[in-house]
Amino acid sequence: MENISHESKQNHNHKDQDHCCHDNSTHHSNGHEHEGHSHEQGNKKMIGILVVSALIYGTAMIMDGRIADSIVIILYLMATALSGYSTFLRGIRNLFKLKFNIDTLMTIALVGAISIGEWKEATLVAILFGLNELLEGLGMEKAKRSMETLLKIAPKEATKVDDIGQEIVVPIASLQIGDRVIVKPGEQIPSDGIVVSGRSSVNEAAITGESLPVEKKEGESVLGGSLNNDGLLHIRIDKAYKNSSLAKILHLVQEAQATKTPTELFINKFAKYYTPFIMAVAGLVILIPPLLLQGSWNEWLYQGLAVLIVGCPCALILSSPIAIVAGITRSARNGILIKGGAYLELLGKIDTLAFDKTGTLTKGEPHVEQTIVYDEQRLYAVAGAIEKSSTHPLAKAIMKEISRIGASIKDADDVKAISGRGIVATVEGIKYWVGNEQSMSHLTLSDPVLSAINELKDAGLTLVLVADEKEVLGMFGITDEIRAESKAVIAELHRTGIRHTVMLTGDHRLTAEKVAKAVGVSDYYGGLLPEDKVAKIKELAKQGVVGMIGDGINDAPALASAQLGIAMGKGTDSAIETADIVLMQDHLGKLPSAVKVARQVNRIIRFNIGVAMGLKLLALLLTIPGWLTLWVAILSDMGATIFVTLVSLTILIQKKP
Structure with a gap:
C-alpha cells in the first residue's frame, strides 16, 4: 500500500486519462464554459439521433408484414446506421489495429446479427447501446457538473480604486498585488487580501465549507471568492487571482478529477485482458456446439453474438470513476480539498492517524490555565505593568488573563529582558522579577512555593513567576489551549473505524500526556524533533495505512513521509503545496466527514464491481441452456451500467446537519 501511495504521489498530476468506455462519454470537463457547452451540444445531438432511430425502428416493427420485406429491412438498417455508425467506425478502426475493446465487441455483434438476418435485434442492439453510451456520459457529467456551484462563485470583476481615488470596474485577472478594491454588501471578494478599512461579516462557505459567517475588521485577512454580507470593505489585494485560495482549489479539484486510483488502474488493466477473453469465449460458444454436439450454426452464432454483448465491461469500467469524481466533488463543497482519486481511496483505507499537537489539536495560542496568588493586590498590577509591552506569546497570555479579571495595570520603568529567563523592571520604585523559576535565583523559595511549582509542572504547565526582592507574589500556569472540537473529533474518528490515533x-512529555488524555488519542509521543516525527511515522506505517495531520508548515517532513499527508489552516500556500488533502478550515471539525465520504466511496466501488461482474456471470450462465438472447444481453449490459452510475451518484447526496 505504501508503494501505491508513493507512486500515486509522484503521478497525481498525470492527466492522460484513458477513455472509460466510449470516446464521447468521458471527456474531462475542466470548468471552462465552452467545454460545458460542447458537452451539452453533444448530448443533445445524441438524444436527437436516438429519438429519430427509435421512431424509424417503431415504424419498421409496425409495418413488418404489411409492406415489402426489403423496405422493412431498409428501415431497420437506417435506424441501425443512425444510432450505431460512430460505434461501428471506431470498432472497424480498432479491428484493423488489433485493438479489442467495447467498440470492437459491439461492431462484431452488429455485423454478426445482420449477417444472420436478425435485423430487428441488430437495430435494438445499436439503439440501446447508443442509449447506454449517452447515459454513461450523462452520469459522468452529472458528477463533474456538481462542481458548478463552486465554479460559479468565482468572481469575474472587481471595483478597483485608482491612484486618484476613482472607482473603476476591472476584470479580476487584471488585479495586481497592492491594488485596493471596494467590496460592497452582497458582492464577492475578488482575491485574497487584507481589510484596510471597514467591518463586515463574510461568508467563507465556498472556501472552507463553514456555513456561519466570519466577522472581519481592519487588519484581518479575507479569501477570494468569499461573500461580503453586510458592510462596506476596502481591501488591499495580497495575491493575483490566479494565486488565490479559490483559484488553487478550482485548479486542484479539476486536476484531481483527471487522476486514476489504484483500483481504476487495476480495472483498466483487467479489462484489457478481459475483452479478448470474452471474444474467445464467444468463439467457443459459436464453434463447439455445432462441431461437437450437432447444434445449429445459426442458433449458436446468435448465442455467441449475445455473449459478446454481455461481455462488454462498461459497467465494470464505470464502477469506479463516477464514484471517485462524486467523492472529490462532495468533499470540495465541504471545504476539504483532495488532490486526487488515489488520495481519496487511501483516506477510505486509513487505520492510523497521527496528529501534530500545536495548532492542530490545540489552538497554538498559550492561555493561563491556573493562577496561584500570594499577593493579589500587587500580582496582577505588576505583571500587567511589565508584560503589557512584550510581544512574547506567554506575555500575551498573561495580559489576556489580566484583562479577563479586569485588574488595573500600572507602568513599569527600566525594563530589561534576561534571555531565556524573564524580565526585570521597576514599578513605583520597587524592583520586580517576572519569569521562570531560574530567574528567581535571588530568592530562597519556601516549601509551599516549591510545592506549588512542582504541582503546576507535574500538570504539564509552563510557569511564569512574579516576585519582588523578598518574596514570590504569585505564579501563572500557562498551557496551549486545547481546541474545543478536538475531543469530539477524535471520538468520532474512532467510531468511523480509525483504530489508532497518535499525537x-x-x-x-508531561505536557503531551495532559493533552493526550484530554482529547482521547490512543497514544502520544513527546519531546520529538522533526526527524523523530518522520521516524515515528515510518514506524507506524509498518502496521497499517498512516495519515499525518499538521498545519502544513513546520510539519512538512512528517506530512511528506506519511502515506497520506493532511494539512489544515484555511488554505495557506504551504498547506496546499505540502499535503495530499487540505482541510480549508482552521479546525479538525470536518475531518470525520472526509473519512466517512472516502469510506462510502470505497464501499460503493466494491459494490459496483460485484454487481457488474455478478450480472454478467448470471447472463453468461443463460448460454448453457441456450436461453441467452440479444435482447437479454443488451438489457443486462445497459441495466448494469445505469445501476452502477446511479449508485455512484448517491455519494453527492448530502444530508443537511
Whole structure:
C-alpha cells in the first residue's frame, strides 16, 4: 500500500486519462464554459439521433408484414446506421489495429446479427447501446457538473480604486498585488487580501465549507471568492487571482478529477485482458456446439453474438470513476480539498492517524490555565505593568488573563529582558522579577512555593513567576489551549473505524500526556524533533495505512513521509503545496466527514464491481441452456451500467446537519 501511495504521489498530476468506455462519454470537463457547452451540444445531438432511430425502428416493427420485406429491412438498417455508425467506425478502426475493446465487441455483434438476418435485434442492439453510451456520459457529467456551484462563485470583476481615488470596474485577472478594491454588501471578494478599512461579516462557505459567517475588521485577512454580507470593505489585494485560495482549489479539484486510483488502474488493466477473453469465449460458444454436439450454426452464432454483448465491461469500467469524481466533488463543497482519486481511496483505507499537537489539536495560542496568588493586590498590577509591552506569546497570555479579571495595570520603568529567563523592571520604585523559576535565583523559595511549582509542572504547565526582592507574589500556569472540537473529533474518528490515533509533539512529555488524555488519542509521543516525527511515522506505517495531520508548515517532513499527508489552516500556500488533502478550515471539525465520504466511496466501488461482474456471470450462465438472447444481453449490459452510475451518484447526496 505504501508503494501505491508513493507512486500515486509522484503521478497525481498525470492527466492522460484513458477513455472509460466510449470516446464521447468521458471527456474531462475542466470548468471552462465552452467545454460545458460542447458537452451539452453533444448530448443533445445524441438524444436527437436516438429519438429519430427509435421512431424509424417503431415504424419498421409496425409495418413488418404489411409492406415489402426489403423496405422493412431498409428501415431497420437506417435506424441501425443512425444510432450505431460512430460505434461501428471506431470498432472497424480498432479491428484493423488489433485493438479489442467495447467498440470492437459491439461492431462484431452488429455485423454478426445482420449477417444472420436478425435485423430487428441488430437495430435494438445499436439503439440501446447508443442509449447506454449517452447515459454513461450523462452520469459522468452529472458528477463533474456538481462542481458548478463552486465554479460559479468565482468572481469575474472587481471595483478597483485608482491612484486618484476613482472607482473603476476591472476584470479580476487584471488585479495586481497592492491594488485596493471596494467590496460592497452582497458582492464577492475578488482575491485574497487584507481589510484596510471597514467591518463586515463574510461568508467563507465556498472556501472552507463553514456555513456561519466570519466577522472581519481592519487588519484581518479575507479569501477570494468569499461573500461580503453586510458592510462596506476596502481591501488591499495580497495575491493575483490566479494565486488565490479559490483559484488553487478550482485548479486542484479539476486536476484531481483527471487522476486514476489504484483500483481504476487495476480495472483498466483487467479489462484489457478481459475483452479478448470474452471474444474467445464467444468463439467457443459459436464453434463447439455445432462441431461437437450437432447444434445449429445459426442458433449458436446468435448465442455467441449475445455473449459478446454481455461481455462488454462498461459497467465494470464505470464502477469506479463516477464514484471517485462524486467523492472529490462532495468533499470540495465541504471545504476539504483532495488532490486526487488515489488520495481519496487511501483516506477510505486509513487505520492510523497521527496528529501534530500545536495548532492542530490545540489552538497554538498559550492561555493561563491556573493562577496561584500570594499577593493579589500587587500580582496582577505588576505583571500587567511589565508584560503589557512584550510581544512574547506567554506575555500575551498573561495580559489576556489580566484583562479577563479586569485588574488595573500600572507602568513599569527600566525594563530589561534576561534571555531565556524573564524580565526585570521597576514599578513605583520597587524592583520586580517576572519569569521562570531560574530567574528567581535571588530568592530562597519556601516549601509551599516549591510545592506549588512542582504541582503546576507535574500538570504539564509552563510557569511564569512574579516576585519582588523578598518574596514570590504569585505564579501563572500557562498551557496551549486545547481546541474545543478536538475531543469530539477524535471520538468520532474512532467510531468511523480509525483504530489508532497518535499525537506527536516536540513538547515535554508531561505536557503531551495532559493533552493526550484530554482529547482521547490512543497514544502520544513527546519531546520529538522533526526527524523523530518522520521516524515515528515510518514506524507506524509498518502496521497499517498512516495519515499525518499538521498545519502544513513546520510539519512538512512528517506530512511528506506519511502515506497520506493532511494539512489544515484555511488554505495557506504551504498547506496546499505540502499535503495530499487540505482541510480549508482552521479546525479538525470536518475531518470525520472526509473519512466517512472516502469510506462510502470505497464501499460503493466494491459494490459496483460485484454487481457488474455478478450480472454478467448470471447472463453468461443463460448460454448453457441456450436461453441467452440479444435482447437479454443488451438489457443486462445497459441495466448494469445505469445501476452502477446511479449508485455512484448517491455519494453527492448530502444530508443537511
